[in-house]
Amino acid sequence: MHVLITGANRGLGLGFxxxxxxxxHQVWACYRSNRGGLDDLACEALHLLRWDIGGDQPPEGALPDHIDLLINNAxxxxxxxxxxxxxGVTSAAMLDVFNIDCIGPLRVxxxxxxxxxxxxxxxxxxxxMGSSADNSSGGTYAYxxxxxxxxxxxKSMAVDLAPAGVHVITLHPGWVKTDMTHQTGLIDITTSVAGMSHVIAHAREYAPGLFVAFDGQVVPY
Known part of the structure; x- marks a missing residue:
């Protein structure tokens, strides 16, 4: 299987x-500028792509001729x-996060x-944290x-790509011990990745575009 992963130089991406x-599997690992932990994984099945998904420029490196699994993790x-x-929130802060976390996957x-x-x-x-149903603490506007x-x-991707036989799902990784959470999460990267990979392997058991947690539970939106 050909797998392409964005944000692959650390955290969940590196775990994937x-x-x-x-x-x-053959893995194409994308990073913005610093290869990070990818330097420790050099092997013939690993292909590195320098790609800043915050802009419209193409990736630096050879893309696979086909992709069986795309993980938008960055x-x-x-x-x-x-x-x-x-x-404290500003329009610039909102736009910076929106550009990477929402528009970035769309660009990819x-x-x-x-x-x-x-x-x-x-x-x-x-x-x-993107679930309205789960938001009882407010704040964290941009993220x-x-x-x-x-x-x-x-969800729109799921609808638009269904005729081509491409299945799209959205994943919640859980509260994971990463740099983003300052290592304060409830589960480790290995547990989160193992769970999400299991959901991915059974993706067609879930409706297109469904929001699913690492443990297979549907997330109310």
């Missing part, structure tokens, strides 16, 4: 790279020191979907809004 390499949290409160799919054959899968990594918007964008 390790998972699919260990399973014997994302940012934005300001975590009061810059996402009602008093626009460029790559014609390389995806019938039976392939797109997994867009969102967050339960919540961008991840909520990604759920809607992902």
């Amino acid at each position: 790279v390790r998972h699919y390499l260990q399973a014997g 994302g940012i949290y934005g300001d975590s020191k009061g810059g996402q409160s009602l008093a 799919v626009k460029r790559l979907h014609q390389r995806m054959p019938k039976g392939s899968v797109i997994a867009n990594i969102s967050s339960k 919540r809004a961008a991840k909520a918007a990604l759920v809607i964008v992902s």
Whole structure:
């Protein structure tokens, strides 16, 4: 299987790279500028692509002729020191996060979907923080809004790509111990990736565009 993963140099992205390499697949790992942990995984099945999904420029490197699984993992949290409160959030902060977390996956799919054959899968990594039904604490305006918007964008992708046999789902990774959460999560990267990979493997058991957590539970939106 040919797997392409964005935001693959650390955290969940790097976890996905390790998972699919260990399973014997060919992996195209995308990074913005720093290869990070990818330098420790050099092997013939790993292909590196330098790609800043925050802009419209193409990736640097050779894309696969076809992609069986696309994981849109690249994302940012934005300001975590009061810059996402009602008093502190700015339009620039909102747009920065929205550009990466919502428009970024759309850019990637626009460029790559014609390389995806019938039976392939797109997994867009969102967050339960983008769920209106789950929001009881408020705040975090930029990140919540961008991840909520990604759920809607992902649903439209699912509808538009269904005639071509491409199945799209949206995933919630859980509260994971990563740099983004300052290692304060409830589960580790291995647990999250194993769960999401299981959901991906059974993606067609879920309705196109559905929002699904790493443990297989549907996330209320």
